[in-house]
Amino acid sequence: MGLIYLSRRVCLLRRKIFPRIIFGLLFIYIYCEYLIYYVSQVQCVWPKLEKKHAKDVEPVYALVIADIHMLGSRNGHWLDKWRREWQMHRAFQTAMTLHRPELVFVLGDLFDEGKWCSQNEFNEYVERFHNLFATPEGTTMYTVVGNHDIGFHYMITPHLAKRFEDKLNAPPVSLVSVRGNHFVLINSMAMEGDGCTLCSRAVAEINRISDVLKCSSGSALCKGKAKVPKYSRPILMQHYPLYRESDSICTEPDAAPLPLRNNLFEERWDCLSKESTEYLIESLLPRVVFGAHTHHSCLVRHSFVPRPDHKIEFIEYTVPSFSWRNRLDPKYYLLTVTPGEVRVAKCELPQESTIQVTAVILLLILAAYVRWCWRRKSFRHMSDKKV
Template sequence: MFVVVGNHDIGFHYSDMLEYVLMETRELDNFPRITPHLASRFEKKLSAPPVQLISIRGNHFVLINSMAMEGDGCSLCSRAVAEIDKIANILKCSRGSSLCKGADKVEHYSRPIIMQHYPLYRHSDSECTEPDAAPLPDRHLRFEERWDCLSKESTEYLVEKLLPRAALGGHTHHSCLLRHSFVPTNEHKIEFVEYTVPSFSWRNRLDPKYYLFTISPDEIKMFKCALPREATLQVTAILLCIALLLYLKYYYHCGKTYYTQRLWSDKKV
């Protein structure tokens, strides 16, 4: 099991200005700030460093702490950037790039898959047309960088460094499937698919879902798996209670009839 940290695990990493706003609105307790203790405890207990490269059967996954992509030079962010640069160089060497520095490589190179809590930068969910996407009119609400998604700068940095073939995120509680096309230079285009996984909780949505992926070095297939709607379970529970009461009533009636017949037969004897 590999774990990717989210903001509800160790807190948000936000600017001093935003912290001041939360303090003034008395919302700071609802959005705790990352501390070295919280980040270190999560990392040690769940073996989840800010960034790690996982290779499985020729498939390469880069697991990233989204809150470490603030870009403000904090110790957590600096450590994450240094690790991403290191992983990017390993991937360059693995694909035979002339820009390779060093000898570290992965076997059977394929473009990596980014996995993190935040989605990559986007203006809003307006381009998300999945049946379980954000409802209207919330779908057109503008995202706030570093709060609802990664910043544009961090997104471009990750894409240009890692050249992903897919990206997986969550955080918004809603589903989204986007096809990205980055063009850093006129001669170079980076295309990949981003999956935003909806929340697996009835508290956040009426139809919780999780995704199952079949992944090979050349292909990615996604399958959505849904829990029943909460209303369905409630109706089912009510029907089962009614059935149980009817069964108990029938059982009690049958038992009473049996003992009555036995009592009369004993008296006749």
């Protein structure tokens, strides 16, 4: 009788409870690997313009990410590589689905080992990047080179610089203009100021863009004839932050932690040099600057006075890393841009600990539910048996 009773309980488990266990585990997997990214990001929306600008022009909607650091064959375990890339892929594709930006800017360090890898490895890198960060129709992506992509200035070779430029369509300096909004994309490592071929090419292009913008604004300093259809002060996109002594001026909750925040920056290594910063500001007169490189957030309000009668004011944002390898709480920015206004929203991705805790809680709920179902079915079976 005992064996018969046990056999009936096993059959009961297979017929009634086992499918519910499978369904519960499937739901937990889908929620923690897919839906949780929607739950976290649906709370982040495009920043709204001030009412006086809202109906004047059609804004440009842009998404900014930085410091992806896709692993290569040298660093990291294959499981860590797969896991991090899967997380970034799901988070990015969720952002594309929810926000549908017109522009996407990636501010450098796409590849963790770009400065070391062979040509075949680099080609595989680029293919993986395009697969992981595919953009929908109607969205254009622009990439800015970082030091991990081609190396710091001292180790850059013409081959390293050219292959990134060719494969990612990322020249040392470029101007992107959309409906009167102008974005200047800059290779930070080309701002060394030592007259190298890469630096000379970048400076020549910056001077050309500077003259185009001056002519477009009606400045008396205009030397050429080229203009953009509608002038507005440009937005700079680069990998390095502008010159600053340290992150001690950064007060955001996701700024560099103490005591790291007080570490002094080394010019041309942690940020642009003071000379290159002054050159960019005086040449381009930016209204907003976006950088990255530190993996932490920072907001700086600059008031640059090159002459007593001339003051250049603008805001600089340092974009945190988009990778869970670099920080526990990756972020990205949403920009609503018009010629007269730039509004910024910072979007948070779920922390890995949040995903893990959520999975544990759901598993416990599932276990409690299965136990309740087992006892309930067993009680009914015993009641029927007595009758």
